[in-house]
Amino acid sequence: MPGLPPSSKLITMAIVLTVLLLGLGGAAHGRRRLVSDDEDEPCKKMTLYYHDILYNGVNNTANATSAASTKPTALSTTHWKNGTYFGTLVTFDDPMTAGKALPVAGEEPVARAQGFYLYDKQESYNSWFGFSIVFNSTAHKGTINLLGANLMDEKTRDLSVGGGTGDFFMTRGICTLKLDAAEGAVYFRLKMDIKLYECYV
Ligand SMILES: *[C@@H]1O[C@H](CO)[C@@H](O)[C@H](O)[C@H]1NC(C)=O
C-alpha cells in the first residue's frame, strides 16, 4: 500500500491476519446442520450387525457378552405359565460388525453396543432397548444413542436414534432392526440399518 506509513501497513496486515485466523477457526469448530425430511434419503446411513452372546450360567463366562441382571419376576413365572421373562433386565457389552461374522480373536469390532434390554410384556416376549453404539476406531469416535420398544411380534422393528456424540454430534434418526440369526437361548444376531436424518458435519 504505497503512501501509507509503515505502522498502518502493519496494522492492516494484522487485521487481515486476524480475519483469516477467525475464519479458519470458525471452519474448524463450526458444523453444518443437514436435515432430511425424506425417509428414503437419510443424511447418513450404515448397516451393522449386533451379536448378543448370552451367559448360559454354566461354562461360557469368557465368551459371553451379555447376562441377565435380574431374575424373572414371580408374576412372569407363576401367573404366565409360558414364562415371558417379564421384568427381567439383560445388560450387554456386545460387539458390532460390518459383516455377519463374529470378530475373530484379536480383531477389533467396528463398535460396541453397550446398554440393556428389559422384557416388558406379560403375554409374550417383548423388550425395550436402551443402549449406545460406542465407536473408538480410526474411522469413527463417538456414540450413537438408541432407545425404544423392540416389538418382537413384528418382522422389523424401529428404534429411535435419540442423539449422538463425537463424530455423531447431536444426530437423530431411526434404526430398523430384524433378527438375522439365532442359536437356541445363547446367541442371536440382529441386523441394524441405521438411518440418520439430522447430521452435523
Ligand atoms: C457348555 O454347557 C452346555 C450345556 O449347558 C453344553 O451343551 C456344552 O457342550 C458345554 N460346552 C463345553 C465346552 O463344555
Ligand SMILES: *[C@@H]1O[C@H](CO)[C@@H](O)[C@H](O)[C@H]1NC(C)=O
Ligand atoms: C402365555 O400364557 C398365557 C396364559 O398363562 C396366555 O394367555 C398367552 O396367550 C400365552 N402366550 C403365548 C405366546 O403362548
Ligand SMILES: *[C@@H]1O[C@H](CO)[C@@H](O)[C@H](O)[C@H]1NC(C)=O
Ligand atoms: C479407545 O481406544 C484407545 C486406543 O486403543 C484406548 O486407549 C482407549 O481407552 C479407548 N477408549 C475407550 C472409551 O474404550
Ligand SMILES: *[C@@H]1O[C@H](CO)[C@@H](O)[C@H](O)[C@H]1NC(C)=O
Ligand atoms: C462364542 O459364542 C458364539 C455364539 O454362540 C459361538 O459361535 C462361538 O463358537 C463361541 N466361542 C467360543 C470360543 O466358545
